[in-house]
Amino acid sequence: MKKDLFKLSLFIFTVLLALQACKKNTVIDTPTPVLSPAVGEYVLSEGGFGGNNTKLAYYVNSTAAVTGDFFVQQNPTMASGLGDVGNDMIIYGSKLYIIMNNSGRVTVLNASNATFVKNISFLSGGVNKLPRYAAAARGKVYVTSTDGTVSAIDTTSLTIVKTITVGANPEGIAASADYLYIANSGGYNPAPDSTVSLVDLNTETEIKKIKVGVNPYRVAINGAGNVYVSAYGNYTTIPASIFVINGTTNTNGTNLGSSFQYSNVRIFNNLAYFYNNYGGVGNCKLYNTATGTVVRNEFITDGTSITTPYGLSIDEQNSDVYIADAGNFVSAGKVYCFNSAGVLKFSFSVAPGVNPNNVLFKR
């Protein structure tokens, strides 16, 4: 039981780097593509470790109807479901990629209706590579794995075409126009890592390691191409931190300071949302990365209480913010939708989903 909890603590994440893929290398005079409004949201709930209860839920905006186990509804012959610990998901092109950590595979679905396309195995040589997070670039989906690699999935053949060696126990990943940035947590070692691997998208090899905070976790890139890296610290003496890497020079990151002790970061429209997926120091801080100023110390302005912010996604069409609440980690999770002013618009339960970690938009 203790061991499971320990593992769970290692397995705590969330992300939404798909959005970064769409945002890469925004240049002022390039018009942002016009997005149609979301018709619904996919919510990934990872479940409990060893619980085989990963769920993909679907919420219909017009009717507020929730299907808790949308994957099984859309794929009735696959009644045993997605499997164990759905760690991350990403929509790229017409496909939805679900990163199944403990089941050791990436499940590919049609993004339009969640029907099954293919499983890509991450079990090799009697070992589970333990896939974690994904980002997309140049027709490929890049998936970090705890075994110290990034796997490049060709989105046409849906096979792994290249395995890139990076640092220890990579976690979050983000793609700019030319590079992949990968957070090397080293979380399985007695002393964690504190680097980001810089991978050249042309050669698909690691160029260098960039110094950031201890035990880096998530990566997000702003409009100017600067890279924000959240780190857990060592859970005792070293606190969580946010480091910023200059996306042009790619030299060692600079610490945003002690008022930014957050383990998670998400960026849209140069606004960074910092949050902790273990609760404690408020839900979410809103920070303007263009001006370097704090917009609001607490993003939520109407007093809505989130027990355990476990995932945060921004609807790029209307800037609504979705916060996934894992609650007590064993009961059904909830998703709260706020407008950009931090006022609750609606919320829904993802039962039987437990530990929701990611919201994606169907348009």
Add this chain to the structure above:
Amino acid sequence: MISAKDLRAVNEPVPVQVLNKEISNRINSISVADAVKYFAGVHVKDYGGIGGLKTVSVRSLGANHTGVSYDGFLLGDAQGGQTDLGKFSLDNIREISLYTGGNPEILSPARAFASASLLSLKTPDGIFEDKEKSDGTVQLKQGSFGYASPAASYRARINKKIQMSLGGFYEHAKGEYPFASYVGNGAKEKRNNSDIRAFRGEYNAGYKLNDSSIISFKTYYYHSKRGLPGAFVFYNTIATQRLNDENFFMQSSWRHKFNSKHSLLLRAKFSSDKSYYLDPSYPNSYGKLENDFRQQEIYFSTAYQYRVSKALAASVSSDYFNSRLRRTDIFAATFATPIRNSFLNNIAVQYRKKYFEAAGNLLYTVLREKVLTGNSAHDLHEPAGGFSFSIQPVKTLPLRLRGFYQYIFRAPTFNDLYYTNVGNTDLLPERAEQYDLGFTVHALSFNFIQSFEFTCDAYFNNVKDKILAVPRQNLFQWSEQNIGKVNIKGTDIAAHFLFKPAGNFRVTSDLSYSFQQALDISDKSSTLYKTQLPYTPKHSGSADISIDFKRFRLSWNILFSSYRYRSGDPIPENLVQGFSTDDLSLNWLFRKTESVNYKLIAEANNIFNTQYEIIKYYPMPLFNYRIGIIASFKK
């Protein structure tokens, strides 16, 4: 289980359940864990397979509230506080007793009063009854999933004063049992990495200075290597983790009766436990994870009893033990390396007449802890105690009423206090209160029923400051906290019948049933408020019917459990289906000479091939068998 010859179950003021060699021969069990499933009020957490972890919770208080003693000495585990009863094979156990809410034997170490329930295991410990001669057994068992187990024991009566015994046991199983897969169309799959090899050796010596003064000595060694199959993970059947255990202890006691009034019991023990866990594909820079824990305990106990009158006796006992835990792996430098000194003092009083009995005890515990690294737990000064009674209101009616109250606690374990990133040195003890009211009936010889015993107890327990892991505020980590509260209401019923319908036939039957409502009342705002504790069936029970005919004995055992939920909301997703299993066993004394008896044992387990699980995604074995030959000799 109620033994016909042993009336503790119906006469003691606290519930006592006894399984002796005679009964354990009737139920298909390899380990003590399999056997105690037949007790009322007991839930065994069984992770499946011969090598799977098996812990025992009595009346929903949790495994940490169950003390386990081996020939009178508590098996200390300051690290985890839970004893894996799968490690104790039944071949050399002559009696298993479960005491709930108190200890009716007042000349006992203080530690024997320090848990909510006490599971006492007794072996043929080398102390002979007056007329016994030297004897021994040789046995060989073989069964499904590559199971093979030879065992032998020999007890030697050197002379009137000195006796000794030696026993050895080996067990081997590949353990790759088939089960219906959870994925796809439910095709058969095999459990991976569930092999076990285990060896146990024991030596006992007894020295009778005279009839009222006995010194006994025991040394025990156990070594096992096993695979950990883990939970069944969908689409990923890789399992490579290993666990090696090594347990050694030496224990000695001197029981001396000065005269009819004064008795003394002195005890000393040294134990050393090693536990080595290996994950050979752990993704750290070493390419593997090794956890190597060493635990040592030194223990002394003195107990003194004064008999005031024939009915009234009082005892005082004092125990001291020193427990230490260290690591020898790469985490050794940062590990707390705790050393705990425990001082337990107990006074007990017992008043015993034929138709009325009452007992009470007060226990005072002091724990002092030191660590090499980091903070140590706070010193602990805790009182505990309880009282019980049993009365037969009408002398001619064999009906007794009984009841007890007990307040007890369990100290935080080293894992609770010092586990990496999770441990919390501010923990308080987890406290439990037990209230019990019941009645027992013992009737002899009416019609063809030779004997009939019946016990029924209703109880109310509450647990406060239950130690649970929760996310800690302001830090991104989990932490053990005293936040749990549980209310438990239950009923345990047990019945034993012995019939002699005709001639050479003898029929015995044991039935048990438990109702338990164990509600989580920790947090009013939680969706789990007032829901049943995980893995706690409302209804569970057992039945055993045995027919003896000449040299044959045929037994049929049934276990059943209603549905439970794993942790989380009580929704279908978290449901663990109820189940019942049926086992058959046949014993045949096929050859009997003056000095040697040969017995054949054939066991068919789970005869209806039921796929069930006790812990979600830990499938239990389907149909399986064991056959064995036991030769017992006397000289």
